[in-house]
Amino acid sequence: MLVLLSFAGCDESLNPVKENDRFIYSIAGYLDSSADRQWIRVIHLQEETDTTGKGIDGTITLENLENGETSVLNDSLFQYSENLYAYNFWTEQNIEPRSTYRITAERSDGAMSSVTVEIPDTFKDPVYYPPAVPGDKGRLVIEGIDNLADASIRFKIRYNVAGFTLNQSIPIIADTISTAAGYYIPIAPNRIAQATEDLETVDIFDCELYVARAGEDWVDFPSIDRNLIALPEGISNVEQGTGYVIGVTSKRISYPSGSCSD
Structure with a gap:
Protein backbone atom coordinates (compact mmCIF):
# COMPACT_ATOMS: atom_id res chain seq x y z
CA MET A 1 0.00 0.00 0.00
CA LEU A 2 2.93 2.31 0.61
CA VAL A 3 4.04 1.67 -2.97
CA LEU A 4 0.72 3.06 -4.21
CA LEU A 5 1.23 6.28 -2.29
CA SER A 6 4.91 6.67 -3.18
CA PHE A 7 4.26 6.57 -6.92
CA ALA A 8 1.27 8.87 -6.67
CA GLY A 9 3.44 11.41 -4.86
CA CYS A 10 6.18 11.56 -7.49
CA ASP A 11 5.46 14.78 -9.38
CA GLU A 12 8.21 14.29 -11.97
CA SER A 13 6.84 10.94 -13.17
CA LEU A 14 3.48 12.57 -13.89
CA ASN A 15 4.74 15.63 -15.77
CA PRO A 16 4.28 14.01 -19.23
CA VAL A 17 0.48 13.97 -18.77
CA LYS A 18 0.17 17.56 -17.56
CA GLU A 19 -0.86 18.90 -20.97
CA ASN A 20 -3.71 16.58 -21.90
CA ASP A 21 -7.48 16.19 -21.84
CA ARG A 22 -7.57 12.51 -20.85
CA PHE A 23 -5.98 12.46 -17.39
CA ILE A 24 -7.40 14.95 -14.90
CA TYR A 25 -6.39 13.67 -11.46
CA SER A 26 -4.19 11.04 -9.91
CA ILE A 27 -6.04 9.15 -7.14
CA ALA A 28 -4.23 6.60 -5.00
CA GLY A 29 -4.56 4.83 -1.67
CA TYR A 30 -6.98 2.42 -0.02
CA LEU A 31 -10.29 2.30 1.85
CA ASP A 32 -10.11 0.25 5.06
CA SER A 33 -13.41 -0.91 6.59
CA SER A 34 -11.66 -1.33 9.94
CA ALA A 35 -10.26 2.22 10.11
CA ASP A 36 -11.92 5.23 11.72
CA ARG A 37 -10.47 7.64 9.14
CA GLN A 38 -9.77 7.15 5.45
CA TRP A 39 -6.86 8.83 3.62
CA ILE A 40 -6.62 9.20 -0.17
CA ARG A 41 -3.84 10.91 -2.16
CA VAL A 42 -5.16 13.22 -4.90
CA ILE A 43 -3.01 15.21 -7.35
CA HIS A 44 -4.32 17.54 -10.05
CA LEU A 45 -2.21 16.45 -13.02
CA GLN A 46 -2.79 19.59 -15.05
CA GLU A 47 -1.69 22.04 -12.34
CA GLU A 48 1.67 22.85 -10.86
CA THR A 49 2.23 21.38 -7.39
CA ASP A 50 0.70 23.73 -4.84
CA THR A 51 3.09 24.71 -2.03
CA THR A 52 0.94 27.49 -0.58
CA GLY A 53 -1.81 25.44 1.04
CA LYS A 54 -4.57 27.19 -0.94
CA GLY A 55 -5.89 23.83 -2.16
CA ILE A 56 -6.33 22.17 -5.52
CA ASP A 57 -9.09 23.03 -7.98
CA GLY A 58 -11.59 20.31 -7.24
CA THR A 59 -13.96 18.63 -4.80
CA ILE A 60 -13.29 15.07 -3.64
CA THR A 61 -16.31 12.97 -2.64
CA LEU A 62 -16.79 9.44 -1.35
CA GLU A 63 -20.12 7.69 -2.06
CA ASN A 64 -21.47 4.38 -0.80
CA LEU A 65 -23.14 2.95 -3.90
CA GLU A 66 -25.26 0.62 -1.76
CA ASN A 67 -27.10 3.25 0.32
CA GLY A 68 -26.10 6.60 -1.21
CA GLU A 69 -24.22 7.89 1.85
CA THR A 70 -21.80 10.56 0.63
CA SER A 71 -19.14 12.74 2.23
CA VAL A 72 -16.86 15.51 0.98
CA LEU A 73 -13.24 14.79 1.86
CA ASN A 74 -11.11 17.30 3.77
CA ASP A 75 -7.72 18.29 2.35
CA SER A 76 -4.37 18.32 4.12
CA LEU A 77 -1.17 19.51 2.45
CA PHE A 78 1.82 17.31 3.33
CA GLN A 79 5.45 18.24 2.73
CA TYR A 80 7.68 15.20 2.19
CA SER A 81 10.88 16.99 1.26
CA GLU A 82 12.06 20.45 0.28
CA ASN A 83 10.38 20.35 -3.14
CA LEU A 84 7.84 17.53 -2.78
CA TYR A 85 4.31 18.32 -1.67
CA ALA A 86 1.06 16.39 -1.99
CA TYR A 87 -2.52 16.61 -0.82
CA ASN A 88 -3.91 13.78 1.28
CA PHE A 89 -7.68 13.93 1.59
CA TRP A 90 -9.49 12.38 4.56
CA THR A 91 -12.96 11.51 5.77
CA GLU A 92 -14.47 9.74 8.76
CA GLN A 93 -17.32 8.26 6.71
CA ASN A 94 -17.97 4.65 7.73
CA ILE A 95 -16.71 1.98 5.32
CA GLU A 96 -18.74 -1.26 5.32
CA PRO A 97 -17.37 -4.70 4.34
CA ARG A 98 -18.94 -6.23 1.20
CA SER A 99 -19.94 -2.79 -0.07
CA THR A 100 -18.97 -0.75 -3.13
CA TYR A 101 -17.76 2.85 -3.03
CA ARG A 102 -16.93 5.49 -5.59
CA ILE A 103 -14.34 8.23 -5.12
CA THR A 104 -14.85 11.21 -7.43
CA ALA A 105 -12.53 14.17 -7.96
CA GLU A 106 -14.46 16.88 -9.82
CA ARG A 107 -12.90 20.11 -11.08
CA SER A 108 -14.73 23.44 -10.99
CA ASP A 109 -15.42 23.21 -14.74
CA GLY A 110 -17.01 19.75 -14.41
CA ALA A 111 -14.05 17.65 -15.59
CA MET A 112 -13.60 14.66 -13.28
CA SER A 113 -11.76 11.47 -12.47
CA SER A 114 -13.31 8.62 -10.49
CA VAL A 115 -12.59 5.14 -9.18
CA THR A 116 -14.91 2.40 -7.94
CA VAL A 117 -13.73 0.29 -5.01
CA GLU A 118 -15.12 -2.98 -3.64
CA ILE A 119 -14.56 -3.70 0.05
CA PRO A 120 -13.83 -7.35 0.93
CA ASP A 121 -15.59 -9.29 3.69
CA THR A 122 -14.14 -9.55 7.18
CA PHE A 123 -12.06 -12.55 8.25
CA LYS A 124 -11.05 -14.57 11.28
CA ASP A 125 -8.86 -12.80 13.84
CA PRO A 126 -5.16 -13.60 13.33
CA ALA A 214 -7.81 -7.04 -0.18
CA GLY A 215 -10.57 -7.76 -2.66
CA GLU A 216 -10.39 -9.63 -5.94
CA ASP A 217 -8.95 -6.60 -7.77
CA TRP A 218 -5.77 -6.68 -5.66
CA VAL A 219 -2.57 -6.21 -7.65
CA ASP A 220 0.72 -7.47 -6.21
CA PHE A 221 2.67 -4.26 -6.84
CA PRO A 222 6.04 -5.42 -5.44
CA SER A 223 6.18 -8.07 -8.18
CA ILE A 224 5.56 -5.57 -11.01
CA ASP A 225 8.23 -3.56 -12.79
CA ARG A 226 8.39 -0.09 -11.22
CA ASN A 227 8.66 1.61 -14.63
CA LEU A 228 5.37 0.01 -15.67
CA ILE A 229 3.65 1.23 -12.50
CA ALA A 230 4.87 4.78 -13.11
CA LEU A 231 3.31 4.99 -16.60
CA PRO A 232 -0.06 6.78 -16.76
CA GLU A 233 -1.79 3.73 -18.24
CA GLY A 234 0.49 1.11 -16.69
CA ILE A 235 -1.49 -0.10 -13.68
CA SER A 236 -4.56 2.01 -12.96
CA ASN A 237 -8.25 1.57 -12.11
CA VAL A 238 -9.01 5.32 -12.21
CA GLU A 239 -11.32 6.55 -14.98
CA GLN A 240 -10.12 9.76 -16.69
CA GLY A 241 -7.07 9.74 -14.47
CA THR A 242 -4.14 7.75 -13.12
CA GLY A 243 -3.42 5.90 -9.89
CA TYR A 244 -4.86 2.91 -8.08
CA VAL A 245 -7.24 2.54 -5.14
CA ILE A 246 -8.13 -0.72 -3.42
CA GLY A 247 -10.50 -1.79 -0.67
CA VAL A 248 -9.27 -3.69 2.37
CA THR A 249 -10.54 -5.09 5.64
CA SER A 250 -7.93 -5.20 8.38
CA LYS A 251 -7.33 -6.70 11.80
CA ARG A 252 -5.08 -5.51 14.61
CA ILE A 253 -3.93 -7.67 17.49
CA SER A 254 -1.51 -7.05 20.34
CA TYR A 255 2.15 -7.87 19.77
CA PRO A 256 3.74 -8.91 23.10
CA SER A 257 7.12 -7.39 22.33
CA GLY A 258 9.66 -7.26 25.12
CA SER A 259 10.58 -3.73 24.07
CA CYS A 260 7.01 -2.41 24.25
CA SER A 261 5.96 -0.33 27.28
CA ASP A 262 2.65 -1.02 28.97
Whole structure:
Protein backbone atom coordinates (compact mmCIF):
# COMPACT_ATOMS: atom_id res chain seq x y z
CA MET A 1 0.00 0.00 0.00
CA LEU A 2 2.93 2.31 0.61
CA VAL A 3 4.04 1.67 -2.97
CA LEU A 4 0.72 3.06 -4.21
CA LEU A 5 1.23 6.28 -2.29
CA SER A 6 4.91 6.67 -3.18
CA PHE A 7 4.26 6.57 -6.92
CA ALA A 8 1.27 8.87 -6.67
CA GLY A 9 3.44 11.41 -4.86
CA CYS A 10 6.18 11.56 -7.49
CA ASP A 11 5.46 14.78 -9.38
CA GLU A 12 8.21 14.29 -11.97
CA SER A 13 6.84 10.94 -13.17
CA LEU A 14 3.48 12.57 -13.89
CA ASN A 15 4.74 15.63 -15.77
CA PRO A 16 4.28 14.01 -19.23
CA VAL A 17 0.48 13.97 -18.77
CA LYS A 18 0.17 17.56 -17.56
CA GLU A 19 -0.86 18.90 -20.97
CA ASN A 20 -3.71 16.58 -21.90
CA ASP A 21 -7.48 16.19 -21.84
CA ARG A 22 -7.57 12.51 -20.85
CA PHE A 23 -5.98 12.46 -17.39
CA ILE A 24 -7.40 14.95 -14.90
CA TYR A 25 -6.39 13.67 -11.46
CA SER A 26 -4.19 11.04 -9.91
CA ILE A 27 -6.04 9.15 -7.14
CA ALA A 28 -4.23 6.60 -5.00
CA GLY A 29 -4.56 4.83 -1.67
CA TYR A 30 -6.98 2.42 -0.02
CA LEU A 31 -10.29 2.30 1.85
CA ASP A 32 -10.11 0.25 5.06
CA SER A 33 -13.41 -0.91 6.59
CA SER A 34 -11.66 -1.33 9.94
CA ALA A 35 -10.26 2.22 10.11
CA ASP A 36 -11.92 5.23 11.72
CA ARG A 37 -10.47 7.64 9.14
CA GLN A 38 -9.77 7.15 5.45
CA TRP A 39 -6.86 8.83 3.62
CA ILE A 40 -6.62 9.20 -0.17
CA ARG A 41 -3.84 10.91 -2.16
CA VAL A 42 -5.16 13.22 -4.90
CA ILE A 43 -3.01 15.21 -7.35
CA HIS A 44 -4.32 17.54 -10.05
CA LEU A 45 -2.21 16.45 -13.02
CA GLN A 46 -2.79 19.59 -15.05
CA GLU A 47 -1.69 22.04 -12.34
CA GLU A 48 1.67 22.85 -10.86
CA THR A 49 2.23 21.38 -7.39
CA ASP A 50 0.70 23.73 -4.84
CA THR A 51 3.09 24.71 -2.03
CA THR A 52 0.94 27.49 -0.58
CA GLY A 53 -1.81 25.44 1.04
CA LYS A 54 -4.57 27.19 -0.94
CA GLY A 55 -5.89 23.83 -2.16
CA ILE A 56 -6.33 22.17 -5.52
CA ASP A 57 -9.09 23.03 -7.98
CA GLY A 58 -11.59 20.31 -7.24
CA THR A 59 -13.96 18.63 -4.80
CA ILE A 60 -13.29 15.07 -3.64
CA THR A 61 -16.31 12.97 -2.64
CA LEU A 62 -16.79 9.44 -1.35
CA GLU A 63 -20.12 7.69 -2.06
CA ASN A 64 -21.47 4.38 -0.80
CA LEU A 65 -23.14 2.95 -3.90
CA GLU A 66 -25.26 0.62 -1.76
CA ASN A 67 -27.10 3.25 0.32
CA GLY A 68 -26.10 6.60 -1.21
CA GLU A 69 -24.22 7.89 1.85
CA THR A 70 -21.80 10.56 0.63
CA SER A 71 -19.14 12.74 2.23
CA VAL A 72 -16.86 15.51 0.98
CA LEU A 73 -13.24 14.79 1.86
CA ASN A 74 -11.11 17.30 3.77
CA ASP A 75 -7.72 18.29 2.35
CA SER A 76 -4.37 18.32 4.12
CA LEU A 77 -1.17 19.51 2.45
CA PHE A 78 1.82 17.31 3.33
CA GLN A 79 5.45 18.24 2.73
CA TYR A 80 7.68 15.20 2.19
CA SER A 81 10.88 16.99 1.26
CA GLU A 82 12.06 20.45 0.28
CA ASN A 83 10.38 20.35 -3.14
CA LEU A 84 7.84 17.53 -2.78
CA TYR A 85 4.31 18.32 -1.67
CA ALA A 86 1.06 16.39 -1.99
CA TYR A 87 -2.52 16.61 -0.82
CA ASN A 88 -3.91 13.78 1.28
CA PHE A 89 -7.68 13.93 1.59
CA TRP A 90 -9.49 12.38 4.56
CA THR A 91 -12.96 11.51 5.77
CA GLU A 92 -14.47 9.74 8.76
CA GLN A 93 -17.32 8.26 6.71
CA ASN A 94 -17.97 4.65 7.73
CA ILE A 95 -16.71 1.98 5.32
CA GLU A 96 -18.74 -1.26 5.32
CA PRO A 97 -17.37 -4.70 4.34
CA ARG A 98 -18.94 -6.23 1.20
CA SER A 99 -19.94 -2.79 -0.07
CA THR A 100 -18.97 -0.75 -3.13
CA TYR A 101 -17.76 2.85 -3.03
CA ARG A 102 -16.93 5.49 -5.59
CA ILE A 103 -14.34 8.23 -5.12
CA THR A 104 -14.85 11.21 -7.43
CA ALA A 105 -12.53 14.17 -7.96
CA GLU A 106 -14.46 16.88 -9.82
CA ARG A 107 -12.90 20.11 -11.08
CA SER A 108 -14.73 23.44 -10.99
CA ASP A 109 -15.42 23.21 -14.74
CA GLY A 110 -17.01 19.75 -14.41
CA ALA A 111 -14.05 17.65 -15.59
CA MET A 112 -13.60 14.66 -13.28
CA SER A 113 -11.76 11.47 -12.47
CA SER A 114 -13.31 8.62 -10.49
CA VAL A 115 -12.59 5.14 -9.18
CA THR A 116 -14.91 2.40 -7.94
CA VAL A 117 -13.73 0.29 -5.01
CA GLU A 118 -15.12 -2.98 -3.64
CA ILE A 119 -14.56 -3.70 0.05
CA PRO A 120 -13.83 -7.35 0.93
CA ASP A 121 -15.59 -9.29 3.69
CA THR A 122 -14.14 -9.55 7.18
CA PHE A 123 -12.06 -12.55 8.25
CA LYS A 124 -11.05 -14.57 11.28
CA ASP A 125 -8.86 -12.80 13.84
CA PRO A 126 -5.16 -13.60 13.33
CA VAL A 127 -3.41 -15.32 16.24
CA TYR A 128 0.13 -14.72 17.46
CA TYR A 129 1.87 -17.70 19.08
CA PRO A 130 4.94 -16.79 21.18
CA PRO A 131 8.08 -18.94 20.87
CA ALA A 132 7.60 -22.42 22.28
CA VAL A 133 11.24 -22.74 23.36
CA PRO A 134 14.00 -20.18 24.06
CA GLY A 135 15.70 -18.97 20.89
CA ASP A 136 12.78 -19.92 18.66
CA LYS A 137 10.62 -17.46 16.72
CA GLY A 138 6.97 -16.82 17.36
CA ARG A 139 4.50 -16.95 14.50
CA LEU A 140 1.49 -15.04 13.28
CA VAL A 141 -1.23 -17.35 11.90
CA ILE A 142 -3.67 -15.87 9.37
CA GLU A 143 -6.63 -17.92 8.16
CA GLY A 144 -9.57 -17.27 5.84
CA ILE A 145 -7.77 -14.81 3.54
CA ASP A 146 -7.31 -15.14 -0.20
CA ASN A 147 -5.53 -11.85 -1.00
CA LEU A 148 -3.10 -10.79 1.72
CA ALA A 149 -2.45 -7.09 1.04
CA ASP A 150 -0.39 -6.17 4.09
CA ALA A 151 1.16 -7.62 7.21
CA SER A 152 3.26 -5.41 9.45
CA ILE A 153 4.35 -4.62 12.99
CA ARG A 154 3.09 -1.19 14.01
CA PHE A 155 4.11 0.81 17.05
CA LYS A 156 4.76 4.31 18.31
CA ILE A 157 8.06 5.89 19.34
CA ARG A 158 8.19 8.75 21.83
CA TYR A 159 11.47 10.66 21.75
CA ASN A 160 12.02 11.76 25.33
CA VAL A 161 14.50 14.55 24.54
CA ALA A 162 12.63 16.10 21.60
CA GLY A 163 9.22 15.43 23.14
CA PHE A 164 7.38 14.19 20.04
CA THR A 165 5.86 10.88 18.95
CA LEU A 166 6.08 9.08 15.60
CA ASN A 167 4.11 6.16 14.16
CA GLN A 168 6.40 3.40 12.91
CA SER A 169 5.86 0.26 10.83
CA ILE A 170 7.97 -2.81 10.10
CA PRO A 171 6.75 -4.73 7.01
CA ILE A 172 6.72 -8.51 7.50
CA ILE A 173 4.63 -9.59 4.52
CA ALA A 174 7.76 -10.68 2.63
CA ASP A 175 8.24 -13.40 5.29
CA THR A 176 4.80 -14.91 4.63
CA ILE A 177 4.58 -18.69 4.20
CA SER A 178 1.49 -20.16 2.52
CA THR A 179 -0.32 -23.18 3.97
CA ALA A 180 -3.46 -25.13 3.09
CA ALA A 181 -5.42 -23.15 5.70
CA GLY A 182 -3.97 -19.72 4.94
CA TYR A 183 -0.65 -18.15 5.93
CA TYR A 184 1.79 -17.90 8.78
CA ILE A 185 4.61 -15.47 9.37
CA PRO A 186 7.60 -16.20 11.67
CA ILE A 187 8.15 -13.21 13.97
CA ALA A 188 10.80 -13.00 16.68
CA PRO A 189 9.54 -11.33 19.89
CA ASN A 190 12.47 -8.89 19.76
CA ARG A 191 11.79 -7.69 16.19
CA ILE A 192 11.07 -4.13 17.33
CA ALA A 193 14.19 -4.07 19.51
CA GLN A 194 16.28 -5.11 16.49
CA ALA A 195 14.83 -2.32 14.36
CA THR A 196 15.32 0.37 17.01
CA GLU A 197 18.61 -0.70 18.58
CA ASP A 198 20.41 2.44 17.34
CA LEU A 199 17.90 4.80 18.95
CA GLU A 200 18.49 6.28 22.37
CA THR A 201 16.20 7.78 25.03
CA VAL A 202 12.96 6.64 23.43
CA ASP A 203 9.83 4.87 24.66
CA ILE A 204 8.18 2.18 22.51
CA PHE A 205 4.45 1.70 23.04
CA ASP A 206 1.17 0.62 21.37
CA CYS A 207 2.81 -2.39 19.71
CA GLU A 208 0.48 -4.36 17.45
CA LEU A 209 0.35 -6.66 14.45
CA TYR A 210 -1.60 -5.39 11.44
CA VAL A 211 -3.07 -7.65 8.75
CA ALA A 212 -5.09 -6.46 5.75
CA ARG A 213 -7.18 -8.46 3.31
CA ALA A 214 -7.81 -7.04 -0.18
CA GLY A 215 -10.57 -7.76 -2.66
CA GLU A 216 -10.39 -9.63 -5.94
CA ASP A 217 -8.95 -6.60 -7.77
CA TRP A 218 -5.77 -6.68 -5.66
CA VAL A 219 -2.57 -6.21 -7.65
CA ASP A 220 0.72 -7.47 -6.21
CA PHE A 221 2.67 -4.26 -6.84
CA PRO A 222 6.04 -5.42 -5.44
CA SER A 223 6.18 -8.07 -8.18
CA ILE A 224 5.56 -5.57 -11.01
CA ASP A 225 8.23 -3.56 -12.79
CA ARG A 226 8.39 -0.09 -11.22
CA ASN A 227 8.66 1.61 -14.63
CA LEU A 228 5.37 0.01 -15.67
CA ILE A 229 3.65 1.23 -12.50
CA ALA A 230 4.87 4.78 -13.11
CA LEU A 231 3.31 4.99 -16.60
CA PRO A 232 -0.06 6.78 -16.76
CA GLU A 233 -1.79 3.73 -18.24
CA GLY A 234 0.49 1.11 -16.69
CA ILE A 235 -1.49 -0.10 -13.68
CA SER A 236 -4.56 2.01 -12.96
CA ASN A 237 -8.25 1.57 -12.11
CA VAL A 238 -9.01 5.32 -12.21
CA GLU A 239 -11.32 6.55 -14.98
CA GLN A 240 -10.12 9.76 -16.69
CA GLY A 241 -7.07 9.74 -14.47
CA THR A 242 -4.14 7.75 -13.12
CA GLY A 243 -3.42 5.90 -9.89
CA TYR A 244 -4.86 2.91 -8.08
CA VAL A 245 -7.24 2.54 -5.14
CA ILE A 246 -8.13 -0.72 -3.42
CA GLY A 247 -10.50 -1.79 -0.67
CA VAL A 248 -9.27 -3.69 2.37
CA THR A 249 -10.54 -5.09 5.64
CA SER A 250 -7.93 -5.20 8.38
CA LYS A 251 -7.33 -6.70 11.80
CA ARG A 252 -5.08 -5.51 14.61
CA ILE A 253 -3.93 -7.67 17.49
CA SER A 254 -1.51 -7.05 20.34
CA TYR A 255 2.15 -7.87 19.77
CA PRO A 256 3.74 -8.91 23.10
CA SER A 257 7.12 -7.39 22.33
CA GLY A 258 9.66 -7.26 25.12
CA SER A 259 10.58 -3.73 24.07
CA CYS A 260 7.01 -2.41 24.25
CA SER A 261 5.96 -0.33 27.28
CA ASP A 262 2.65 -1.02 28.97
